[in-house]
Amino acid sequence: MTANLTKQTHFDAIIIGAGACGLMCAVQAGFLGKSVLILEKNDRAGAKILISGGGRCNYTNLHTSYKQFLSQNEHFCRSALAQWTVEDSISFFEAYGIEGKEKTLGQLFPVSDKARDVVNVFTSLCTDFGQEIWYNTEVVKLEQQDGGFSISYKQYDTEENIFAAKVVVASGGLPIQKLGATDLGMRIARSFGMKVTATSPALVPLTITGKDQPWYEKLSGNSIFSRVWNDRASFEENILFTHWGLSGPAILQISSYWKPGEHIFIDLLPGQNIADLIAAERVQNGKKMLLAYLSGLFTRKFAEALSDYLPAEKNLASLTNAELDALEMLIHEFKVKPAGTKGYDKAEVMTGGVDTNELSSKTLESKKVQGLFFGGECVDVTGWLGGYNFQWAWASGFVIAQNL
Structure with missing residues (x-):
């Protein structure tokens, strides 16, 4: 069944993807009193977080700087990493019961060695803030409408449309298909005339x-x-x-x-x-x-x-x-x-993605499309092995939340 009408919502923004970036964005928006809805293709949040570090989640790296990231613009990530630092990540997780332990080369893991604990911090806070997560919801198309956006999505066998004043694309990259990875973020960018840098498997x-x-x-x-x-x-x-x-x-x-x-x-x-x-x-x-x-x-x-x-x-x-x-x-x-x-199914991340020239480095908003933001792995910012990609995800999610 397909609905022709676009449902109006009370949400300040809709986030596509309940991964590291999307979850952080939702929580930080909650701290600011903003209401968001996350649309997640999988039946649970943080699927990639849960398998990271062998299920232990190397959630940041003490040595993080822009120098540990690959991008056509090596300086692009500097602003986000300065707005949300490693110290911010450590303090945030400590405030919700996750103490870190350092392993080799600055890698920080939860003392519990349980990635589930990291995901639980976000899902619990989303519940506290009243931020909604719709699981088993696949975004099909995104179009501009009435000063905002119409999102077409499939939920089980039903396709419907929902309106959003602002949209955050945090849908991840091409690794790992069995966890629901697709090129959605890049397809959305292209549909709005934004450039996408060629991708390839990385940390593989x-x-x-x-x-x-x-x-x-x-x-x-x-x-x-x-x-x-x-x-x-x-x-x-x-x-x-x-x-x-x-x-x-x-x-x-x-x-x-x-x-x-x-x-x-x-x-x-x-x-x-x-x-x-x-x-x-x-x-x-x-x-x-x-x-x-x-x-x-x-x-x-x-x-x-x-x-x-x-x-x-x-x-x-x-x-x-x-x-x-x-x-x-x-x-x-x-x-x-x-x-x-x-290949992508054995890669931890990818290089390439939404061209950084298309985004504001300070807000991660599209320069072409007002109210459209991109964060996390779908952007052409790729970290080294050892927690750097999570730090980018937390930082980009935080930055976007400040600008919704």
Whole structure:
């Protein structure tokens, strides 16, 4: 059944999406005495929050600055991050019973290790403020009408229209389809003549195919602390070998900066020099076999895999300068040409989205369409791994609420 009339509502704004940005926006609007309705495609709020950090939710990062974000305009996120800081996030969650504990590299998790606790803060506050959330509600189309907007939505088998004076698009990005991810935010932007920056999976594992794939497959499960880099970025964290390629924090990080057809490089002993280490070992034990020596630096399995490219059965004393140079190159500049990524369903976020040139950096309102706001992942602002994307979501939700 389709209704032709647009229902009038008492809400100050309608928010599309009950993810991190949408929930924060609704709550902050409530603090300001503004009434909002959230339209959520899923049957629950915060679906992506609930699976983040292995269900523990790395909800911010102590080191957040604009430098940890990718965008065609690297300075765009500065205003929002200044209006809602990491300290604001920490204080907000502490006020509602969530104490943070720091893990590696500034990552902050709830002491309870339960992402559900983070979602409950928002849903409880929405209830307290009388902010409504309509679940199982899919937005079909958004059009301007009478100084506001007409939203066409499907609820079960019924399609209806509802009026909104202002609309917040916080519908997320393309990852992860099983959680209801769509390109809705970008379709809405395009429908109003706004530009959209090309998207790609980010914070995503990389695949290896062809003749090199069996080498990676036999190392599946091996994790090594490494430095991974290309000509745009560099990260020091663990890498993980898998039967289809490479994963682990450092790989996820560099994937946001990788483009198809390019190489990445891996330093398997960051902060050390294999030639210097072998020179020192030669003095003590020049008869030690190279394989045995490498087995002391890495796992035996990984050392044996490296032996495919090295004279592993030679002793250290007999290694030639050319062999040492080749070893140094292999250990410190291990060259990889990924075939691709594992795609949006294995990506944590995406790069690209609604072009930041189309939005006010101070309010996140469309420059072309008054009363239309975009926040969170659907905007061309992508954070590093480790809580940065949540900080952007909280900040953008807060900023939008101030301007509804």
